[in-house]
Amino acid sequence: MASHIVSSYEDELKFIVRRISEMGGQAERMLEQAVTALVRGDTALAQSVIADDVILDAAQREVDEKAIMTIGKRQPMAIDLREIVGAIRISSDLERIGDLAKNIAKRVLAVHNHAQPNQLVRGIEHLSELAVDQLKDVLDAYGARDHERAITVRDNDEEIDAVYTSIFRELLTYMMEDPRNITSCTHLLFSAKNIERIGDHATNIAETIFYIKTGQEMEADRPKKDRSATVTQKSLEEAAEGTAG
Template sequence: MPQEHIVKAYDDQLADLDRTIAEMGGLVEKLLSDATNSVVNYDVELAKQTIASDKRIDACEQEIVEGATKLLALRQPMAADLRKVIATIRLSNDLERMGDYAKNISKRVITISQSPILSSISRSVERMSKMVEDMIREVLDAYIQGDVAKAHQVIYSDEDVDRLHTSLFREILTYMMEDPRNITACTHFLFIAKNIERIGDHATNIAEQIHFIVEGDTFDNHHESKDKSATIVAEL
């Protein structure tokens, strides 16, 4: 009986960690979605709200590190359980960074809100963000369900995000060349697009962690990154 009690408590503690991961992931997805809406409509009020909501995400990371540390100290899990606890520490860090990137998008909306509206760029940003929001949802499902195939799917989706980012980078440079009045907005749009691309990278990191939890080895991603934005030269 006491043995069963200990096992139950351990499962409860692990379930608490999972709940906090799921909460954190949900908050990150909402933060990215709100930040993107604030971009599309140059909505400064919404941008300010999203900046404030990042605080809870930071607190979740803290809770996960503390919970995982306590679980390691008291329960001394082995093998797959140990990998899972270590993975929660690492992926809470990914989620915290994703929140930071989304928050930074909102900061830039406040800066560019007086600039000319560049609706073609906004639309591409919105499309890219929707792809990354899907990745976040999928990777959280994969985590909760321990579904490696779904995690691999997220890794492959990131290639489409990278391709879209590369073409968006090129488009933004073209607007800059056309008219110096676009330079402020375009500069911040470069970073907004990069932030969304980085959030996708972190979703991919989480998917690789899921592979590690379930399979116990490192996911071997043979694909070269499809983000070629660092190699783009503006056409004069």
């Protein structure tokens, strides 16, 4: 790239990267607050998470516009182009994380009057902590353009999948014990699924960092430990023997 336009391209990229880092902080906060609201039945906090989602939507739109303008104006090549394309992808993942956090917050209204067993609440808090950690790690990896660290983040998603599957089984067992738990457990099930999806978006971001740094896509094959889609009645009944009502 000719040096007389470097500083300008750099300025534009810096702006975009700063916006993404703000979006990342916002997405983290929304997830933490949504789960806190869920656990405590705090409907006011839930409402504030729902309201905050527009900030991420607007930021994504802004990153998109800036990125497209930069491509048209500067015609960046190779890593410079990948930086801009990567920014578009990452801001889209962060926006989706905001949507998922908002979705959890919306369920708070339905479950806040129903006491949940401690074990379940702890499980969901744990899942959420894992997802927040993944998000922090992947945003750090982005800040440092550290693709080795991005690979680690991608591999750690397994743990989220495994914890989610175990929560899925616990929730189903709890529903079977007492049908009065079904509605609130269903909302918790969707909330847990949303957190698991947030983990997937952190993985997407990790893959984008790898692409920015290397120009290659990460290998698609990785072990998936979300086995919830294959949980059957039989497997649950065996596991819950003697407790299902």
